[in-house]
Amino acid sequence: MRLKTLTAATALLLAALPGLSQARDTALYLPFEKVVQQMLAEKKLDGSVKFYLAGVKPRGKVTVISPNSVTNKKTNAFNKSDEAACEWALQSALLTLQDAARKANANAVTNIASYYKRNERKDASTYECHAGAVIAGVALKGDLARVN
Numbered sequence: 001m002r003l004k005t006l007t008a009a010t011a012l013l014l015a016a017l018p019g020l021s022q023a024r025d026t027a028l029y030l031p032f033e034k035v036v037q038q039m040l041a042e043k044k045l046d047g048s049v050k051f052y053l054a055g056v057k058p059r060g061k062v063t064v065i066s067p068n069s070v071t072n073k074k075t076n077a078f079n080k081s082d083e084a085a086c087e088w089a090l091q092s093a094l095l096t097l098q099d100a101a102r103k104a105n106a107n108a109v110t111n112i113a114s115y116y117k118r119n120e121r122k123d124a125s126t127y128e129c130h131a132g133a134v135i136a137g138v139a140l141k142g143d144l145a146r147v148n
Contacts, residue, residue, distance in 0.1 A: 024133050028086055029126040032112075035090045044091060049101045050108045050147065051094065055124030058108060058147045065106045066144040070115060071096040077136040085136035086129035093138050104144045112142035 032053055039045040052058050073092040077085035097109045114121040114128035116139045121128050129138045 024131070026082060026131045027116075028082055028129045028131060029123070030083060030086055030090075030129060031125060032090075032127045033125070035087050036094065038087075039091055039094060045094065045098060048107065049098045051097070051112060051142075052108060052110045053124050053127075054111045054113045054122035058110060058145075060147045062108070062110055063146045063148070064110070064143045065104050065146060066100075068141055069097065069100050069109070069144050070139070070141045071100075072115075072137065072139040074135050074137040076134065077131055078134050080136075082129075082131035082136065085131055086138065089129060089136050089138040090127055093140050097140065097142060097144075101144045106144040106146055108145045108147045109142040110145045110147070112140055115139040115141040 032051075036045070036051055040047055050058065071093045073089045073096065075085055075089045075092065080088070097112075101107065101109055112127075114123070116128050116130055116137070120141065127138060127140065129136055
């Protein structure tokens with residue numbers, strides 16, 4: 001009897017593992033500037049630091065102070081649309097980059113690329129976000145710089 005119970009429990013456990021290991025991880029490519037403008041309008045960003053995706057050239061001379069600054073932000077995606085959760089994670093990442101730029105005496109973050117799981121993806125208009133059933137995440141890499 002005990003052997004049957006152990007065998008049944010093992011079979012149930014093994015049947016559940018594939019579902020757990022194949023959790024949802026949807027890649028989304030969403031407009032970056034929309035979130036920046038929204039944060040500026042809501043005064044979440046103060047405008048002292050400008051953000052430039054890779055492929056977007058700032059006007060003026062760019063002096064890189066600290067290259068390859070990385071932030072990796074996650075948020076609870078439960079009961080949110082994928083887009084809303086991704087925007088929330090991007091907002092958190094932008095606030096982190098703004099704080100890092102201020103500490104480095106920079107007024108811009110340039111050459112911003114998505115950096116999810118250390119896979120760099122450069123796009124001049126979108127950022128990459130990965131949304132699951134309960135968590136959404138955004139990872140960014142950029143250069144802290146002074147633009148004159």
